[in-house]
Amino acid sequence: MNGVIGEILPSALGVAISPIPIIAAILMLLSPNARGTSVGFMIGWILGIVAAVVVFTLLSAIIPAADPTASKPIAGVIKILLGLGLLLLAGNQWRKRPQHGEAAAPPKWMSAIDTMKPVAALGLGFLLAAVNPKNLLMAVAGGLAIGASGLPAGQQTIAIVVFVLIAACTVVIPVVAYLLAAKRMAGPLDALRVWLLANNATIMTVLLLVIGVVLIGKGIADF
Structure with a gap:
């Protein structure tokens, strides 16, 4: 199991280190309806991650089990394709x-956060x-590692x-x-938003x- 945990860490961190969702959460925390929207966003974020990784874990479980010492071409091809997808992104x-x-422009949908329910x-x-797309690829990688682990x-x-x-x-x-600690966090959160x-x-x-x-390296190693 420790090997699987080690294999999913990069993908999980890849989802965690996503500036746009973090910025969206911070904007909600600085909005008039901070508590309601931020908690709703947090719950949706967690449910989305759960749904994606569970679906791909179940799907990857259909890959035929192989001898641990044998090559795993199916898993290898999937990992290489995922890696190439991430390089394209x-x-x-x-x-x-x-x-x-030039100043970085936030996504247009962020302008609606102040009035969001x-x-x-x-x-x-x-x-x-x-x-x-980026999180989907990470979820596929994480689900593949978990579901095909046996x-x-x-x-x-x-x-x-x-x-x-x-x-x-994050x-x-x-x-x-x-x-x-709403009052103490407002300043640091806004500074973090600007930096992100x-x-x-x-x-x-x-x-x-x-x-x-x-x-890609892990995919090559599976052959």
Whole structure:
């Protein structure tokens, strides 16, 4: 089981280190309806991660079990394709980065956050977690590692819980911290929002590049 936990860590961190959802959560925490929208967004984010990784864990379980010492061409091809997909996303992020002296523009949907209701925030969190292409690729990688591991259902459940805890922590921690100490957290959260927005493209490019190369390496090792 420790091997599976180690294999899912990069993918879980890839979901966690997602500047746009973190910025969205911070904007909700600084909005007039901070408590309702931020908690709704957090719940949606967690549910989206759970749904994605569980679906791909179940799907990957249909890959025929193989001798641990034998090659695993099916899993290897999937990992290589996932890695190439992440490299393509990395290139796309780099092309969209702000030029020197240019301010980074937030996504247009963020302008609606101030008037957003908790249910809409929950739906947004779910979509950003479960439908976003980058997170989907990470969920596929995590689900593949868990579902094709051959572990008993109980240990697979533990691995899924670990994946979700790591992947969701960067949204959960600011929301919980704000709920516990709203006045003290407002300034630091706004500063973090500005920094993340300015460096979003660079963070995502490096992250996707590293995890993409790791997945390709693991895929090659399966042959």
